[in-house]
Amino acid sequence: MSTTDLRLVTFNAQHAAPDRARRQAAWLGQQPDADIVVLTEVGHGPGGPALLDALAQHGYAHIHAPRPGVPDYSTVIASRSAPLEPVPTGVDILAHR
Structure with a gap:
């Protein structure tokens, strides 16, 4: 494991149903x-x-972006190795995305 490199995966969950969401997490867990x-x-x-x-x-801690007041997609950041801490972004429009 490198202490200077960050290996990042971006993944579009595509509003998955529960069964598909579990398969997605299993695939991510194998990376x-x-x-x-x-x-x-x-x-x-x-x-x-x-x-x-x-x-x-699968060992991932996560931060889920603030949920909107109406049903919409959101963003999640997950990590198995780095500690995660939410920080204010100042984004007022679609902050959950």
Whole structure:
């Protein structure tokens, strides 16, 4: 493991249903070179929580972007090695994306 390199995977979850979300997390869990995973289009329905639960089962801590007041996609940052801490971004429009 390098202390100077960051290996990043971006992944579009495509508003996955629960079963597909669990398969997505299992695939991500098999990627040994992923220090940080950025997941986009995480759904607001049952697939979103299923994805987050499955990521945790595969050793990923995560930060879920602030959820909007209406159903919409959101973004998740997950890591198995680096500590994660939310920071204010100052983004007022579609901050959840």
